[in-house]
Amino acid sequence: MVKWYPIKFFPIFKEKIWGGNKLKEVLGKETELKNVGESWEISSVDDNISVVSSGSFKGKTLTELIATYKEEIVGNSVFRVFGTNFPLLIKFIDAETDLSVQLHPNDVLAKKRHNSFGKTEMWYVIQRDNDSRLVLGFKNGITATDYKKHLKDKSLPSILNDVPVNSGDAFFIQTGTIHAIGAGVLLAEIQQTSDITYRVYDWDRLDDNGKSRRLHKREALDAINFGFKGEKMVFDTIENQSNQMVSCNYFTTNYLHLNDNKEINNKDKDSFVIYMCIEGDAFFSGYEFEEHVKLGETVLIPAALKEFDIKTNNVKLLEVFI
Numbered sequence: 001m002v003k004w005y006p007i008k009f010f011p012i013f014k015e016k017i018w019g020g021n022k023l024k025e026v027l028g029k030e031t032e033l034k035n036v037g038e039s040w041e042i043s044s045v046d047d048n049i050s051v052v053s054s055g056s057f058k059g060k061t062l063t064e065l066i067a068t069y070k071e072e073i074v075g076n077s078v079f080r081v082f083g084t085n086f087p088l089l090i091k092f093i094d095a096e097t098d099l100s101v102q103l104h105p106n107d108v109l110a111k112k113r114h115n116s117f118g119k120t121e122m123w124y125v126i127q128r129d130n131d132s133r134l135v136l137g138f139k140n141g142i143t144a145t146d147y148k149k150h151l152k153d154k155s156l157p158s159i160l161n162d163v164p165v166n167s168g169d170a171f172f173i174q175t176g177t178i179h180a181i182g183a184g185v186l187l188a189e190i191q192q193t194s195d196i197t198y199r200v201y202d203w204d205r206l207d208d209n210g211k212s213r214r215l216h217k218r219e220a221l222d223a224i225n226f227g228f229k230g231e232k233m234v235f236d237t238i239e240n241q242s243n244q245m246v247s248c249n250y251f252t253t254n255y256l257h258l259n260d261n262k263e264i265n266n267k268d269k270d271s272f273v274i275y276m277c278i279e280g281d282a283f284f285s286g287y288e289f290e291e292h293v294k295l296g297e298t299v300l301i302p303a304a305l306k307e308f309d310i311k312t313n314n315v316k317l318l319e320v321f322i
Helices: 063-071 076-082 107-114 146-151 216-221
Strands: 012-020 036-042 090-093 101-103 121-128 133-138 160-166 170-173 178-180 187-192 198-201 244-247 252-258 260-265 273-286 291-293 296-302 309-319
Touching: 012 090, 036 296, 090 273, 121 244, 121 273, 133 170, 146 216, 170 296, 187 273, 187 296, 187 309, 198 216
Parallel strands: none
Antiparallel strands: 012 036, 036 090, 090 187, 101 178, 101 198, 121 170, 121 187, 133 160, 133 178, 244 252, 252 309, 260 309, 273 291, 273 296, 273 309
16 A cells, blocks of 8 residues: 655756746755756656655656556546646746746647647746836737737837736736746746747847847747736635635646644545645645655645645645646
8 A cells, every 4th residue: 555645856957048046045946057047846848757856756757656656646537638747837937037028829729739738827926026027918909910010120028018026926827928027036837737938039138159049939920819918816815724826727726824733635636736835834744754845845745645734833835736
């Protein structure tokens, strides 16, 4: 009989032209890499498959776990739809400078062009510098004709919709939405399993070799929804209970602020549950396990593990499931 426990994975770090040091300095990540823009916490993307970092499954990949234990890891309905492909990609992102202006195709287009899922996603802002902002969609009334003209004239920033942000803000970004994470923003990202991005503008910057990154202007044209601006999520922050932030076809995310111990019972869920720690720390405790989870760490609760305790004086978590 398998002794289930909360599963941690080794982070997969990504150096980026726009990356900084907050993943190390704020979230306590350990890496020798510089300009680290992303920490992939849980991933089954090809060539970037997460490896278990602790416990009896240490050294096993996420794909191996699902192939061996199937619905006991992900849940019956999830396994029926996705098989051994884990349906979500979980990240922390640090933008020292602006990310490119980009969008993601929907499921239909992504399947047709890339044999991939689309990329619906959400962001939770953990920390931001003064005057930081996000780009979410275009200003009101912008058409495809306007877009193509400004793209040609290299004046695209003049028609982008800038949104100021504060720590604790959260946003839901549908496929087809033009967007960019602005300089100084550190956030948690929850998304469909996909690495398909159409980059349309990159602030005219060059890499260390004096080259600009590839743009995807042609591919993006029929993928953009000019009316989408992303959605700032309005949610309760009642302590010691799960507060729903977003629920869509691809994931549900709750905000959970605990200032005391809490018994968790997930018998109503036919899914794994992911907890991303966005403040403080806690011990996930059960009959034969106790796992410490601190700021910047992520833990996967297998679908077969229905009951456990979270012991803490203060922790803020994002609780994610299908």
